[in-house]
Amino acid sequence: MNIRRKQIYTTILLITLPLLVLVIALFVGRYPKPIWMNPALLGSDEIAQRLVLNLRLPRTITAMLLGMSLAAAGGVMQMLFRNPLVEPGFLGVSQGAGFGASLCIVFLTTNPLAIEGVATLFAVLGLAFSYFFARKMRYGGWLLRLVLAGIAVSAFFSAGLGILKYLADPNSQLQQIVFWLLGGLYSITWKSLLYILPVVIVGIIIIYLMRWRLNLLALEDETAFSLGVSVGRERTLLLAASVAVTAVVISVAGIVAWIGLIIPHIARRITGANAANFIPVSISLGAIFGILCDSLARTLMPGEIPLGIITSLLGAAIFIFLMVKPNLKVKA
């Protein structure tokens, strides 16, 4: 029963490590001075208290959920599309959210909650269009059609986004659009955290519980069918869970690239391809990576660095490192 014990230890590690990073991150920032705040300050300084409880705590939890969601959704999408280079926003979800947020900024309001709502709506619309066109398309298999439809829908939204940028007031709206597109958690409050929390929890639980089935769904349809899998139904459920968590986190955080692509890769390097093993690791690493990137974003410079820039920078660097060192393999 050595294996069982090892599994239990691994699970405990995968849960406690992100929580530990979360607690540490609460004391990282630029108050009272850059980088580190003495935890003892919480007892005496009221500003420190309010800063940690009302700003850093919801923000850091959101960063954790963001990382978990994108990493889990990325892992699922890569399995469902049998393609390790797929990322969670590619079915029109990211570009849809970007378009929706910009639409809201230019024509409606700059209220963050309103932007989140409209962004979610368009993220889901992006997926719905991709799905609809894929159904109508008369070419190729189902997965290929979804990919093609996703590319086309993304292109449409990105063109629309271009028009909105052109129309936007360069002194106020345009800046806001650009900042939103670069991603960031600077506007997170408890309210926006509560807005995404239920969807993220339900989505991640579904993905976690069905993680072994992902291996079956990555098989050719006829093989999966012969193994008793209801391919269409199970694939739709997992796709829906992934898109839902992606859409809500993008709606509050803007477009945060690379997490959904790179974290599942690293997880697979550690555990091997079996989704039963790599999905939990991916979720845990995603949580840590999310917190880490957000902490860097708000600490490195006096002004905030957009989160998307940090994730892209780190993500791309790690990606290149992994690609040029193909034999870097940790034995599970």
Added chain:
Amino acid sequence: MSDRSLLTIDDLTFAYNTTQASALDRVSFEINAGTITTILGPNGAGKTTLLHLLLGLRKPASGSILLEDLPLHEYSRRNLSQWMGLVPQSEHVSFEYTVLEYVLLGRAPYLGPLELPGDGDIVIARDALQKTGIAFLEHRPIPALSGGELQLVLLSRALAQQPRILLLDEPTSHLDLANRNITLRILDQLRKEGTTILFTTHDPEAALIVADTIVLMNKGRVLAAGGFEETFTSEKLTQTYGVPVEVVRTDGIQVVKSMGRLS
């Protein structure tokens, strides 16, 4: 050999498209328990389509398939997957699974939707690897395997399914002679253990080596079905393949010749 028909295929017709000709046209034959049946025919004869219908992956336009006297569609998906295992013609594996992880996927029919394979499943998967003679590959990553080894992994996965009927789609078409012979020997052994086997092939020799029953197909139709005497005649094979084929007997072994050496 038992005379009891395990699978009865009766007057099966299927078309992919209503405007196109039928992919299967009034196909009828029976499969007895514990035997090897070979569907023999040229490319495009409807062999794979027939396998898909037997799996329940596609529904016939008319006609019926009976599994132990009960129509196929009355079995649940899960139940059917415990009955029948499929070895696909080839498989593209996008991720670096180990052989054991991949073979364990064959346990899916016995696991609930949220269940992971347990120790018992690992024992069964290892047993399947033993049967196909590749237990030593257990920890090898799939992309590092040769074509012949991959074929045996796919077969092992189907065996981990513990099926009573094993369906194989062109199991020998990608293999060299040595690997083909290994595969056919394993099929023979499985038959001795009571598994009912159906495989498609365009290679008459593979049929000659192991088949109990041969079904000759061309353009969606069954030209002949039965033992060697009824099916392996020069005339019927010529009709099946659409090129001259000759069945000759040398040293008591039947050999199929279709073309002399080109000068």
